[in-house]
Amino acid sequence: MTNHKLNTGRRRFLKTGAATAMALSAPAILRAEGTGAIRVGMPTILSGVVSILGESSVAGAKLVFDEFNASGGLDGRKIELITRDSRAKPEEAAKAVRDLVNGDGCNIILDAEASSGSFAVQEVIKSIGALCLHTVSEATPLSADPALHAPTAFRSARQGIHDAIGGGAYAAAVAKEKGLKRWATCSPDYAYGRTTTAEFMEYAKYFNSDIEVIGQAWPKLFQPDYTEVITRILQWRPDALYSALWGGDLVSFIDQANLYALFDQTETFSVNLGDYPVLTAVEQLPNGMRSGSRYNKVVPNTPENNAFYDAYVAKFGTLPTNWSWENATAATFVIEALKDVGTDDPVKLAEAIRGRTIASPFGVDGTLTMRAEDHTLTGYAVGYGVTTAEEPFMKDFHTSSWEQILELEADWKKRQGFA
């Protein structure tokens, strides 16, 4: 395939070319510094079935940036958020990031892509060196696997394993109290659904050895009809059901399972149920379904979090999502780091973010920390509650202990060979 003669010719050509290219590309970083706007790029999904992901991500970041700009910005320099629709295609996400950095002069990227897109973005960041905060992907390896590590990339989003440990402990306790032994699962058939479910059941069993998984159903992502899955679950007659379905799929699943009165017969643990768009979409929310924490005005029930909710609703006319708080958090980290460093040099910003603790409405104790060792967000609300059909949609929320999460996470990392 490669012709040696061609190669030598090209190499000579390259030498002269490389110098010019350096001269042209290097100023991209210099140009953006100084007095102009600070540009923050956001590749995300703005069209199709999950366009709500992109819209609420943009809104979450915009809320924080606009406030910062209104209060004068960074010594008068405003933050400008530039979004790109990747249409959920990883290659488009990768190209968008390159373009945002090389073409638009963004030194900061808020990566609001679903997991496959975030892995593609991570590869670009590794080679291009901009500051990047992944704000949506919950895929654990993104920040836990050292092989994927990039010095300027962080996760400002939930980490799957945190929810699994917190959720597993909660499920184990409920199971003990109510005698739920036979468990079934129903999660989407792709990496997120499978790993989240496996980890959740692993920790549920770890905390309660009576728990037994008697059946697992794996509907496809965006499947329109769940009837065959629902009747199959009915055949198993489980005591409890775990589901990692999310978004519109979860809405359809609940609507259809209601017809079979599935939730009257089983205790349901649905990690993604507690997100406003799902809760408000389901017209007949069965009583007593349990959900993991997503975003809720009363989790944690602090004036700061209530204020965020109110400001968001006032500004956008829609309810905030899990993605909204994750992006708002990323935006806050960016602003705090900018204030520290004074410029948008990505390496300096990364240094400022690594290990940083910020005050945040979403922290269990009012703060969030970007853990230095693996660039992962900690301290956010993890736990489970019982959903209700009316505001605030969540009661008896049980906040998981971060001490326990961190301890078991360290152990888990060792087993995975990540640490």
Place this chain on the structure above:
Amino acid sequence: MTRSTTRNALIALAALVVLLALPHLGGGEKLADYIIFAAAWGLLATGLNLLIGYTGLISFGHAMFFASGAYSFGAIMQAQIMPVPLAIVAALIITGAIAALIGAICVRLSEIYFAFLTLAFQMFFHSILLSWVDVTGGDNGLLGGIPTPVFFGVDLNQPEHLYAFCVTVTVLAMYLMHRIVSSPFGFTLRMIRDNERRAIFLGVNVFAVKLTCFVLSAVFSSVGGIILALFISGAYPDFAFWTTSGEAIFMVMLGGLTNFFGPILGALILTGLNDIVVTYTDHYGLFLGGIILLFSLGLRKGVLDFVKPGGRKSTPAQPTADAKEATHADA
């Protein structure tokens, strides 16, 4: 070498030189990215057009070969068992084998059924990519990037080297495809497209020719996948999704299927349009969909179909049976 092949080789070489120089003439990395992207898509589209434009077989499943190139190349490089050039050759062989298998089943069918069967295979392939997590990484794609160790002094981790390499491979592949379509084999393809019966009367083994073309077409399309995999240092299931095939078909149509360079022009236009639409608006569907509608209802023919009218005539805008009627009537 005849005079025309020498001339074509020189043209290819000149094109290569121009392409190599382009980013240094002020376009910068944005232009380089654009060209690599368009080259990857252009190879997919040009490969596909070997079937559509030259043989009259409409494949709706070519994205699976695009993906199989990307995935097999990526997986081989991740396993670190051979250098880049060998891995590319291996990826092409793997794709060729898959294509031979699928082609043997598909090329017997005609028209819409061929399109549907290729579509079915593609959906099956896509679901395998999603569910065979151990090998493909499922929806997360090939995790961890694609390592590219230095070979012959070429370091694909450097953007300049990557650009030069991708452009060279593209020009080489385009040159080879051009030679194929201007060879006697290429004429046989066109004869099958225009009058399959006549070809059979003349003793052509239509099945073998179609199958060969199917495999070649798949292999060249997979070169595009390899380039894209190199560019984003990964491979993802959406490479094999039907929308990828759909876009490739649109590129073929947009540039013109009667001209060898139509598909790559279509790739350049559509990639550019995508960039512009995404940069200036959040309503991708509205704008791109509008452009597609304008094109398909207004222009109706690819850009290069106007420049060089090819062998195919468009039938009058009447329902199919009317058109059939007109051709089998007396004179």
Place this chain on the structure above:
Amino acid sequence: MTTTMLSAQGLCSYYGLSQVLFDMSLSVERGETLALLGRNGAGKSTTMKSLMGVLKPARGATQYGGKTISGWRPERVARAGVGYVPEDRQVFAELTVEDNLLMGAKAGTKGQRDWTLERIYDTFPMLTPLKSRQAGLLSGGEQQMLSLARTLMGNPDLLLLDEPSEGLAPLIVEQIGHVLKDLRAGGLTIVLAEQNMRFCLDLATNAVVIDHGTAVFSGAIDALMADQALIDKYLSV
């Protein structure tokens, strides 16, 4: 009363890029039966199609009942009173005989419904027992009858009849001839495209001879019969 019912001037028609009709002209008087003669491939069927609007002539004009109908879609031509029986019959193979007949049913231009199923079965007795048979299973002669009957169900004022005798047994041809004579007697105007000159002799009063897509003779059929040279040149096989 002789008034011109249908006339065409300078028709040029193409299949794709190849021209088939060159300046074809003809004219039919009300109540007349016109024979359109010519060898296979001379352009008879193309002329019929061009008159019917099934094929759009590139140039030339057609007048029917005082209106210019060139450029009209076939259904409009049909609704104006022109019935068309195509050369290869084109019965709807999957439909039953009766369904085929019902497909053709429509009122005539004056709202008349002279042709009913009963009258059809009277006129074409051989169709009666085949009522519920799929048309595709019929013999060639039966299909020809059906095709003609189907068009009659639309109560046309003018009938374009393309090669009704083609490939049929003499007995069937004779039957068709009888039917046509009755139709003519009933006042129907007929344009009959035929290779079979003998078949036309009994039926037609005037004739147009077509060769290479253009009319080479136009006049009384007796005059044509008298001109052996013309017959040898254009019609003999």
Place this chain on the structure above:
Amino acid sequence: MEPAALLDCLTSLSCVVTQTTSGLIIGMLFFLVAAGLTLIFGVLGIVNFAHGAFYMVGAYLAYSAYQVTGSYLVAVLAGGFGAAILGVLFERFAIRRVYGENVLLQLLVCYGFVLVADDLVQIIWGSEYLSMGMPQAFRLPPVFIAGGIVPPFYIFIITVAAVFAAVLWFIIERTQYGRIIRATAVNPTMVSALGIPTPLIYLSVFALGMFLAGMAGGLAAPIRALTPGMGFSVLIVSFVVTVIGGMGSVTGALVASILIGLVRSYGSIGFPLFVDGLMYVMMGLVLVLKPNGLLGRQEASRP
């Protein structure tokens, strides 16, 4: 693979009842969408890739109508007629211009339409998931038939779909309009030469197909979340159904829909991970062994 579970189920009446009805409900909703698709292909020769978009539009219109009127009947009719009206416009201004053209050009027209429709729906109704909610009349506990669970709402849907199947059959086989569309499918020129305006026939068949798709969207709105782009997954299954049943055959679509429904419901017990795969394998096998589908028409045989 869990053949034992499948065997258990087949020997238990309650399981058979549950799985058979769930197979029927899956199948019948697919049928309503696929019927229009196959009809349009049969008569117009168009592979309508935009079919899913009409299903989506029907669902959204039904949602809005339900919000305003609170009547499920009005909602379903709004979905059906809304989609039909949109279908008329689409046929008149787009599809009509590519009849008889290269199939790729037809696909492109549909593709462009789908992109625009998805985006417009997002602009009009927003990107949030919407759910119509179960109409009050159907908020009933499931009934038990021979130990099997059957939701009353699904009995209703199956009935409606069955009625529509019967009505469609009657229209196609027993009415003048049905004769005309069957004849037009085979020989539009001859139909037109008999005085029947084929452009109107095309328009009406397209509108009928869109009505069915939109109505299916409306019927399913209480149980399927509404999102922009929701039509796509429905489209894919409908294609599989159409190809297996035979492109152009409504009866074939009915048989294939029920087949697919049953394969899904029993398959989810016997070989849960291969349910989708099996659909594609069935489609592939049919294409290879019997390209015209189970009940597809042979190429028109003209004398």
